[in-house]
Amino acid sequence: MTDKLYIVIPAYNEELNIKAVAVEWHAVARKIGKESRLVIIDDGSRDSTFKLIAGLTKELPQLIALTKQNSGHGDTILYGYNYALEHGADFIFQTDSDGQTVPNEFWRFWEQRGKYDAIIGYRNQRKDGIARIVVTKLLKMLLWCIFGVRVVDANTPFRLMERGVLSKYLPKVPPHFNLSNVILTVCFVKYENPLFLPISFHQRRAGVNSINLKRIIKIGKRAVRDFWRIKKSL
16 A cells, blocks of 8 residues: 655745746655645735646646635644645655755655654755854754754754654644744654754745745744743643
8 A cells, every 4th residue: 555645835925936846746746646645835825826836736636725814834834734634644744835945855755754753854955045054053052952852953844754743743833833843843853763864955946035034033032932831731
């Protein structure tokens, strides 16, 4: 019996990138098997992102196009994870819609799925700017101080998870939480034995990143408060 893979991709104002990204990752889902799906969730985009995704479903039969009210990247990921679990996914893979990750690197993760319940990429070759690298290092230090865990790259949008381990820790993430992948990574490192593999991470292909320095600082301040609160439940 073939494992059923659901690839979850959140998208916000990605009309310049979404078609190429959808075609590339649909090819991965198709190669895994007919029951696998590519699920792209439009997070209330103000451009034609959802229109483009919906228009691709005839060309890409294993693509599921969803849309919802804007609620942020982390909450959209949670939406996609819950959708995948509700529809019987055996494995859930998450990446982003800006084309910064490379589909060919997925297969190293897939080959290891029987040995690890969670396999997370860490951005070894980064081309997304010094500010993002600094944020990752600060987050790494923060997680050590609050949760006592050492994580190479906690928020990487390139992760493969078995449904059992995702179902187990998904309730630990507060509803509408913006750093949902960070909390999941903390849980995996703290209680499981995840595998971390290096991945390349390119500049976004087109468009402007919706997360600027001002928003990063705002998210960071809120994250510190939320992390201390979440720690009590772990």
